[in-house]
Amino acid sequence: MAISDKVQTGALPLGFVWGAVKAGIKASGNLDVAVAVAPKGANAAAMFTRNQVVAAPVIVGRRHLEATGGRVSALLVNAGNANCATGEAGIKACIETCRAAGETFQCIFDEVFPSSTGIIGVPLPAEKILAALPKVVTELGATPAHAEAFATAIMTTDTKMKVARAVVDVDGAEVRIFGVAKGAGMIHPQLVAADAPKHATMLVYLFTDLVAEAAELSALLGPSVERSFNSISIDGDTSTNDTVLLLASGGSGIKLDERVGEAFGNALKLVCGSLAHQIVDDGEGVGHVVTLEIRGAETEADAKTVAKSIAHSPLCKTAWSSADPNWGRLLAAAGYSGVKFDPANVNVWIGTQAVFENGGRAALFDKDAAHQIMLAREYTITLDLGMGSAGCTFLTCDLTEEYVRINADYST
């Protein structure tokens, strides 16, 4: 049994078809309605945003998974409108599109899983989705081109489609995973299981042909999400629509057991890790991808709190944008995180360059060398808190004038 670690290779999982059309929701006129169908159905596990304000499709999707016990036959995604903060009318519009999709793709209404992404607070133009559904039927297929059309249609401010694949070899047979994601802004996912308090507009769909029950999928999904999507932030804004959905068609005929489970779990982490990285790398206005390695914390939660405090500090993020080794800002952000530590025991490195030790600037600190390291597109900043042996790895990015331009762009 072997796991492919080349996440961009391998065939697509069996038991799914994908497709997309232009419904006129995006002002650009690009592909904006994406559909995936599992003709024989799929078992499903999902995680949603922890935001108190959630979009209609999150409410309806959660309801559908509860009603069916985790069964999905069709996935209906629109981009260009989040259908969030749209009140009862938004819920009705979402249900209407699910009902029509059920008829179109010949499954029961509850087995349609809806997603939306785009602007908040504008009524969903359900009629455009209804009009588009018959056209989708002729666009469905199982080729890479079909899967890529799906991946392209769900994009909003993304500049690239985000896909990842992995293959688990089980005694010569294959279990395949194909992951698709979108998201470039409002990215600080805080995903929780579907039955926990709700909240997230990152959308992630993970398709596999493994044979597994909904509860088994749920157990696999949590750990993969915690160290990937729940460990990234572009701007600290947790969306109202964030959704990660894992669908297992069973098309491989290979059943989940302990032996398969471990390999599959690892492959799923690779796919989620790749997609999470692609999201940050394509973040709005991003010039630098920064990995925060927090070590020496008392707990992993403490480490994550420190990482987030740095990842959300405008002063740290703007310094990264100009490759400025102004490490005092790192210390300050860690210091106001609320996590206890003694600065005298803290060590900080930018790449391999020691910058802080014994409560002050490192003896061998070389500002120019640190600046050179920070000129790279990607680098790592390591903080050892000197308190314990727990840690975390958190992925984030710089804050640039381009980010401000993108998000201040006001079109009447």
Next chain:
Amino acid sequence: MAISDKVQTGALPLGFVWGAVKAGIKASGNLDVAVAVAPKGANAAAMFTRNQVVAAPVIVGRRHLEATGGRVSALLVNAGNANCATGEAGIKACIETCRAAGETFQCIFDEVFPSSTGIIGVPLPAEKILAALPKVVTELGATPAHAEAFATAIMTTDTKMKVARAVVDVDGAEVRIFGVAKGAGMIHPQLVAADAPKHATMLVYLFTDLVAEAAELSALLGPSVERSFNSISIDGDTSTNDTVLLLASGGSGIKLDERVGEAFGNALKLVCGSLAHQIVDDGEGVGHVVTLEIRGAETEADAKTVAKSIAHSPLCKTAWSSADPNWGRLLAAAGYSGVKFDPANVNVWIGTQAVFENGGRAALFDKDAAHQIMLAREYTITLDLGMGSAGCTFLTCDLTEEYVRINADYST
């Protein structure tokens, strides 16, 4: 007994002299060492940042107040270098400057209160301060020009000096308050009393000629700070040096009693409120000052949590920069604050324009009217959470390309 509500008028408090010189710490060559002396001494109360990483002058200042029981004769401030994350050497440098100031201004070493603001992590050039001290002596005086030199010297990225005055009339005699502040970035003060866990680079000095004990001053200071400096944020970065110091010279001869206390407390709030407003108004790159009125919360703490979540959301702040009434971002930020509420019961207004009600866009929402309101330099956004009767008022600002330019400016 009457309080002047014209905070920029009234004479300076008796019992203090102010002055400033150019010591060569600021690269610009501007005034950078500021001194205030109370020749007969002053009673003092202070609040410091809650950051775990604190500058040497915060450590030394706290130590001095403890040692003297809240007694200050001289205030020694430098701008251009924060003397933070400078280890034991930083503490020694700070003590050295206090010792020299004690000799220069003829007071005991412990009665010198030090402050620093500027870059973190660079050794303090104590020798420049030592060399400047003799020159300060000839610059000291009690005129408005002297006080303004003090206010100017403590500036870093500030574009304007920040001063406020108030007068309390007590049976025909006057108690005067003069406040000075600096701060334009790394502004999200979280001040706590000197004896609580530490943390702040906003610097605020409040001079009065009231007769009052240190403990009495401390009781007066807390409430004034909580609703002024602790209720503002420019960028959410809580500094390592934030300090608010209240000094009472007793020069008016008017003793604090219940009758005087209430009027004085109100006057102090006016001064702190004015300085807090001036800080946000002069925030780095600020185009719009936004007052967040949070109502209908279960507790004031809940209201403040919601306000801070919105005040620190890059998506809300960038929308404000272009007067974009994208209220969905307000809802999303409130939603991920962690405070419980039901969106169906939430009401949101931009100025007087209703934007959100009954879980969706307000019936009378007029996007252009909202945009017009947001074109003003200052306006109010009101959120009623529909949960209770508590609330708060929080002052913040937009996030602009100029902010990014200022903070990404990397000079080798």
